[in-house]
Amino acid sequence: MDQYGSFAYVYDSLMTDVDYQQWVVYIEALFKREGLAPKKILELACGTGNITIPLSLRGYDMTASDISEDMLMVAADKAAESQARILFLQQDMRELEVENQTFDSVLCLCDGINYIVEESELLKVFSSVHKLLSPEGVFIFDISSYFKLKNILGNNTFGENLGDLCYLWENYFDEETDTVEMDLTLFIESDALFKKVEEFHLQKAYHSEEIIALLKEAGFRDISVYEAFKLSSPVENSERIFFKVKK
Ligand SMILES: C[S@@+](CC[C@H](N)C(=O)[O-])C[C@H]1O[C@@H](n2cnc3c(N)ncnc32)[C@H](O)[C@@H]1O
Structure with a gap:
């Protein structure tokens, strides 16, 4: 039962209530707040490209990776349709490899980090991002909160x-x-019948303090934590939390 296998082809139909434009506007507001005008961006766990494609169309040079071949196939089709030029890479972010390059920004949005369920693996992700980020670069990610x-x-x-x-x-x-532990059962109409698809997803609930400790261990020094889509601090029952991190 792969994660994001057949599910990839109906993912967008289930995300119609998610305002991806809000992510794009917010990320650009965080860039502005840092006085940054990034050119080269690496997005981890890009999924079907719902944030990647609008960023590319806004002029950023996007490299986007994901572990799921199926999510990337959907993303690549959508990118071609909207004439967005994006380099897609199939990669597990726990084994990140982008040789001889640095990025002005690294992004990981809409729960990608929650899929890294071991702290040692998350430390590995953060350390790789630290290496790939230019000296003034900014790493922006969000998590579904512990709450x-x-x-x-x-x-x-x-x-x-x-x-x-x-x-x-x-x-x-x-x-x-x-x-x-998430058991997902989908019934997808196909030729007047319904195909049953099952997936098992595992997500980790992190406290912000755990994430901050791992970021510091990976070498990051300048760490800001925000309530989603705001510039204020998260509260006890915040559901989504953003991190803006620099070296
Ligand atoms: C909830 S989706 C978010 C996708 C996209 N960021 C969005 O905003 O729609 C989580 C994504 O994380 C990817 N993912 C999970 N574990 C991963 C890993 N170890 N390395 C890279 N991508 C991973 C999944 O394949 C999936 O595309």
Whole structure:
């Protein structure tokens, strides 16, 4: 049961209520706040390119990677359709390799970091990003908060009938590992029948303090933490938290 296999082809249909434009506007506001005008950007866990493509069309030189070949296939098709020139790489961010290059900014948005479930692996990701970032560069990422994964998604079941697509999303929060085990069952209409697709996803609930400690261990010094899409600090029940990090 691969993550983001067949699911990749219906991912966008399930994300129609997500305002990706809000991410683009916010990232540019954070660049501006740093007095930065980045040219070269590396996006990790780019998925189907919902943030990558608008950034490319706004003139940034985008390199975008993801572990899932299927998500990248969808992203590449959409990029071609919108005539966005993006270099896509299939890569596990725990084994990041982009030789002889640095980037003005590295991004990892909409839960990519929550998929790294071991602290030692997250440290490896942060250390690789530190190496790939230019001296003045900025690393921006967000997480679904501990509060959201434990109290809103964890031990909860969601489902929807969208006509040609139905899904069941059953979650279990493991108190020992602070992870949410997600069983996703999709019924996708195909030739007047419905194909059943099952995936298992595992996400880690991180406290901001744990992330900050790992960032410092990876060598980052200038770390800001924000309530999503704001410039204020997160609060106890924040659901999404952004990190803006420099060397
Ligand atoms: C919730 S999706 C977010 C996709 C995209 N950033 C967006 O905003 O729509 C999470 C993405 O993380 C990717 N992912 C999970 N683990 C990964 C890893 N170890 N390395 C690279 N990508 C990973 C998945 O394939 C998926 O595309």
